[in-house]
Amino acid sequence: xxxxxxxxxxxxxxxxxxxxxxxxxxxxxxxxxxxxxxxxxxxxxxxxxxxxxxxxxxxxxxxxxxxxxxxxxxxxxxxxxxxxxxxxxxxxxxxxxxxxxxxxxxxxxxxxxxxxxxxxxxxxxxxxxxxxxxxxxxxxxxxxxxxxxxxxxxxxxxxxxxxx
Numbered sequence: 068x069x070x071x072x073x074x075x076x077x078x079x080x081x082x083x084x085x086x087x088x089x090x091x092x093x094x095x096x097x098x099x100x101x102x103x104x105x106x107x108x109x110x111x112x113x114x115x116x117x118x119x120x121x122x123x124x125x126x127x128x129x130x131x132x133x134x135x136x137x138x139x140x141x142x143x144x145x146x147x148x149x150x151x152x153x154x155x156x157x158x159x160x161x162x163x164x165x166x167x168x169x170x171x172x173x174x175x176x177x178x179x180x181x182x183x184x185x186x187x188x189x190x191x192x193x194x195x196x197x198x199x200x201x202x203x204x205x206x207x208x209x210x211x212x213x214x215x216x217x218x219x220x221x222x223x224x225x226x227x228x229x230x231x
Contacts, residue, residue, distance in 0.1 A: 072190060073190055073191075073193045073194035073195075073196070074187075074190045074191045074194045074196065075194055075196045076196060077142050077198055077199045077200075078144075080142065080191070080198055080205070081139055081142040081144035082144075083187055083190075084135050084138050084139050084142070084144075085139060085144065085146055086183070087131075087135045087183065087184070087187065087212075088132050088135045088136060088139065088146045090179070090180055090183055091128045091129075091131045091132040091135065091180070092128070092132060093176070094124065094125075094128040094176045094177075094180060095124075095125050095128035095129050095132065097172065097173075097176060098121045098122075098124040098125040098128065098173060098176070099121075099125045101121050101169040101172070101173070102117075102118065102121060102169070109165050109166060113166050113169075116226055116229065117166060117169070117170065117226060120173070120222060120223065120226050121169070121173065123222075124173060124176075124177070124219060127215060127219065131180075131212050131215070134208050134211075134212065135208075135212075138200060138204075138205055138208060141199070141200045142198075142199055142200060143199075166230075167227075167230070170223060170226060170227050170230070171227075173223050174220065174223040174224065174227070177216055177219040177220045177223055178220055180212075180216045180219075181213060181216035181217050181219075181220055184209050184210075184212055184213035184216060185213055187209055188206060188209050188210060188213060191205060191206060191209070192206070
């Protein structure tokens with residue numbers, strides 16, 4: 068995904084942060100549902116490293132969502148409730164067929180989030196707009212989240228390499 072433009076208004080910034088919240092809600096929901104959606108025989112075979120990875124991914128996404136929501140609140144905008152996104156994820160996405168599918172899906176989620184934040188940071192930095200909230204605070208929050216997503220990509224990759 069490429070934003071391809073500068074962020075030029077509070078409204079546009081709020082919308083992009085709301086997209087980040089939805090992205091985090093989807094990642095959180097999917098990570099939380101992965102293990103329970105596997106067939107029983109596959110679920111029992113999942114090692115502790117994968118369980119820990121998914122639990123940490125769900126927790127991290129919840130934390131990212133809260134940080135983004137704090138920025139959105141300061142812009143006097145609203146977000147989509149986690150419960151609504153969770154219901155959509157349940158209805159929309161079929162369960163992965165095996166542990167490898169879970170890991171590939173988690174890797175794709177982490178990479179998508181990293182790229183989104185990377186593009187969003189670039190679009191804000193390219194802009195000379197003044198926002199209702201502190202630009203440095205927004206960029207610091209997004210940069211920290213981006214770095215955590217990068218670490219998430221690395222963590223999933225390491226688990227996949229251990230399983231190979």
